[in-house]
Amino acid sequence: MCESLISTTNPTDFAQNSLHLAGRMDGALAVVLMLSAMAVLLFGVESQQRVCYSGPPPEPDPDNPDHWMKQVMQEIRKNCPGRRQPTPAVTEKPCTTANSTDPEWRLVFKGVAGTGVKLHDMWTAMNWTSSYEASGHCRDNSLYQAWRNGQLNVRRVKLSLYDSSGVRAELIFNGTGSDIKSWFTQTRLISSPWDDLKSAQFTGSVGNGRLFSIDGDVRLLSLDRRFFINNNYGSCAGDKGWLVVTESAARVHCPWETETAAYPHPIILYSTTNQTVSWDDVRSNGAAVGRADSLTIHIMLSEPGSTTTARPEVEGEQ
Numbered sequence: 001m002c003e004s005l006i007s008t009t010n011p012t013d014f015a016q017n018s019l020h021l022a023g024r025m026d027g028a029l030a031v032v033l034m035l036s037a038m039a040v041l042l043f044g045v046e047s048q049q050r051v052c053y054s055g056p057p058p059e060p061d062p063d064n065p066d067h068w069m070k071q072v073m074q075e076i077r078k079n080c081p082g083r084r085q086p087t088p089a090v091t092e093k094p095c096t097t098a099n100s101t102d103p104e105w106r107l108v109f110k111g112v113a114g115t116g117v118k119l120h121d122m123w124t125a126m127n128w129t130s131s132y133e134a135s136g137h138c139r140d141n142s143l144y145q146a147w148r149n150g151q152l153n154v155r156r157v158k159l160s161l162y163d164s165s166g167v168r169a170e171l172i173f174n175g176t177g178s179d180i181k182s183w184f185t186q187t188r189l190i191s192s193p194w195d196d197l198k199s200a201q202f203t204g205s206v207g208n209g210r211l212f213s214i215d216g217d218v219r220l221l222s223l224d225r226r227f228f229i230n231n232n233y234g235s236c237a238g239d240k241g242w243l244v245v246t247e248s249a250a251r252v253h254c255p256w257e258t259e260t261a262a263y264p265h266p267i268i269l270y271s272t273t274n275q276t277v278s279w280d281d282v283r284s285n286g287a288a289v290g291r292a293d294s295l296t297i298h299i300m301l302s303e304p305g306s307t308t309t310a311r312p313e314v315e316g317e318q
């Protein structure tokens with residue numbers, strides 16, 4: 001599923017295009033073509049390369065001119081650009097990336113907003129539920145388990161936020177000696193889009209809202225804020241921060257984290273400026289608070305491909 005990150009299309013766009021096409025046809029053919037398109041879609045998750053170029057065409061329909069078929073095939077080709085790397089036929093992992101310009105970063109996790117599945121649960125659960133992949137989530141379980149078991153020399157961790165136009169924010173952390181949660185701290189932060197983050201104060205009680213953690217704030221069964229980098233609490237309207245994943249409609253405390261029809265939970269909010277923002281500004285649809293479609297976690301190993309524990313970390317050579 002995670003190849004969609006680096007492709008110019010995704011199954012949703014494709015489905016919409018197919019629907020659009022089908023809408024211009026009479027009922028019977030539309031059904032046939034939709035079923036074919038669905039087959040291509042479902043099958044395409046496993047082996048997109050093959051479907052895009054030599055997969056079975058839609059079922060022929062004798063009652064209709066075959067130019068519809070050609071258009072459908074054109075549509076499929078258009079949606080399957082040739083830049084994709086060939087995928088291994090048998091051992092494809094759900095989160096493999098094929099970004100040859102930057103092979104050092106290995107995708108471990110992608111969590112998608114608005115699907116009703118909590119990102120924190122997906123990231124912290126020991127076992128991965130492969131049915132999540134139908135919604136675009138993915139986790140590279142071999143990397144994940146190795147990291148979790150202390151068998152990986154993780155050198156850097158990158159958290160990225162995406163919307164429909166691509167990467168909107170990247171945070172890079174020192175991953176040396178980290179586990180799946182401990183990398184996400186201010187002390188390990190190497191770079192971020194936010195100039196005031198490195199020097200911000202994260203001390204004091206949780207109640208003052210100075211938080212920088214994956215576990216975030218889930219107090220009193222009324223909050224469910226994860227991957228939380230927050231500057232302060234100020235009675236909702238004064239709440240300010242840099243990044244938050246607000247996970248659940250059942251645990252909403254402030255108007256700014258309330259879901260809407262267009263933006264169901266989980267909701268990923270972040271500052272699009274170079275500093276902290278008022279979360280409440282998201283309600284006025286101002287530009288300062290961005291909504292991300294997805295969040296990814298990449299790692300760079302000390303020695304690309306290494307899964308040993310013996311090799312010492314070498315720092316400062318870059």
Ligand SMILES: *[C@@H]1O[C@H](CO)[C@@H](O)[C@H](O)[C@H]1NC(C)=O
Pocket residue numbers: 005006099101102
């Ligand atoms: C590959 O990674 C580089 C560096 O992170 C990025 O600039 C580029 O857009 C990526 N390429 C694709 C096709 O996603």
Ligand SMILES: *[C@@H]1O[C@H](CO)[C@@H](O)[C@H](O)[C@H]1NC(C)=O
Pocket residue numbers: 126127
């Ligand atoms: C997780 O996976 C292990 C090994 O496959 C299995 O024994 C265990 O029951 C699973 N746990 C859950 C909560 O599904």
Ligand SMILES: *[C@@H]1O[C@H](CO)[C@@H](O)[C@H](O)[C@H]1NC(C)=O
Pocket residue numbers: 174175176177315316
């Ligand atoms: C990364 O963390 C390790 C362990 O805490 C430390 O020794 C190293 O100096 C850090 N590197 C950078 C670039 O911050």
Ligand SMILES: *[C@@H]1O[C@H](CO)[C@@H](O)[C@H](O)[C@H]1NC(C)=O
Pocket residue numbers: 195274
């Ligand atoms: C932050 O952005 C503002 C305007 O967007 C700019 O004027 C200011 O110089 C930036 N601050 C830093 C530290 O780059």
